Amino acid sequence: MRNYSIHNMKWKNRGHELDGLAALMLDEGNEYYLIGSKEENESFYEKTGRYMKRVMPVTISHERVVEYAGQNAVSEKDMQLNDHTILICTARNRAEYETIRNKWREKGLIENQRFFQGELFSMIYDVYVRNQIRIDRIEIFLTSRCTLQCEKCISYIPYFERKMDVPLEQLKKDADILFQKVDYIYKLKVLGGEGLLYPYLVEYIDYIWDRYQEKIGTIRIGTNGTVIPSKDILDMCSRNHVILDISDYSKAVPEQSKLAEIKALCDKNNVTVEIKRTGEQWLDLGFPNKVFDVKDEGQMWEHFCGCAMFCRQFSQGRMWYCCTNFAAVCAGLFPENENDYFDFTADFSKKELLEYEVGYSRLGHTTFCAVCGGCSDEVNPCQVEVAKQLREK
DSSP states (O other), rough: OOOSSSOBBOOOOOOOOTTHHHHHHOOOOOOEEEOOOHHHHHHHHTTTGGGGSSEEEOOOOSSSSETTTTTEEOOOGGGGOOOOEEEEEEEHHHHHHHHHHHHHHTTTTTTTTTEEHHHHHHHHHHHHOOOOOEEEEEEEEBSSOOOOOTTOOOOGGOSSSOOOOOOOOHHHHHHHHHHHOOOOOEEEEEEOOOOGGOTTHHHHHHHHHHHHGEEEEEEEOOOOOSSSOOOHHHOOOOOOOOEEEEEEOOTSSTTOOHHHHHHHHHTTTTOEEEEEOOOOEEEEEOOOOOOOOOOOOHHHHHHHHHHOOOOEETTTTTTEEEHHHHHHTTTTTSSSGGGGGEEETOOHHHHHHHHHHHHHHHSSSSGGGGGGGOOSTTTOOEEEEEEOOOOOO
């Protein structure tokens, strides 16, 4: 998840950092309202709202009155605000969230007192009420093999001195460790490099689906649209309900892109495809080519919260907060630091893991923040051409 609402992330009382917030959120006298789009409210209901007492959705100005969980939404003017009113903002876009937050702050609903970010509310509710830890997104690195050599690759693939595949037995062991401690993962994405080049892809996904399908929302394979999936891979995707996440680089590498062919093949074989990054620009993270001015601790805390990295990486029994941090370590570009990952082989409580997922750590930021320009528009204005290829030496 992307945490927009808690800003001091340095551990001071590990395992109890969110106790006070949970007490405010979950008081038995609370009256809950949801505000966001119809789709965002419905998503919150599926994750959390259906386990709660009556939750009333609020229509926003550009929406007609909608039905939600069997009841009509209430308009803002008809809301009955009192000391027990709790407003849960389900907007996932940061700018939308902050606009709504600022509007309701003027009406006396202060952030993290009576106004809460929906994703954060859901995670706290899951742990403190349901005793479940449910992670939004985890990525699994499979291989450094790739068909492209992208100059600004966020996974630093061109910097790997030798191409490598993660051993299948290591991936299986990691899956067992991960799902022993985590109750549910909404999106589990496997990737490289080029995910379709991993030689044990079928065996690996069959393994996790056969054993842990009840704990997974969707499994996704990351691909750059230059590799035609084999019949074995297509059959595996179909039987395991795997989504092929295709990055559209057809403008950047038109000679190599096989986007239309892959989509047609997937449609024929009942494999779901999601095409992404059409018309997007990438962010230039700077590292390792650009040296930034030295940031002090306060600047790194601010940078970390502004970046709000949304996905985690799991490898060798560790959950890394920042996927790019993990990639830089794997490529041999940046030193490993125990502050930057959560050790699943140690004893820990669900509250501790929840705190780490939200962003808490010993330093309150990753050590990689010192050298990275940031993975969000909020902190990094430097946009570059998508999938621009390195020139051959």
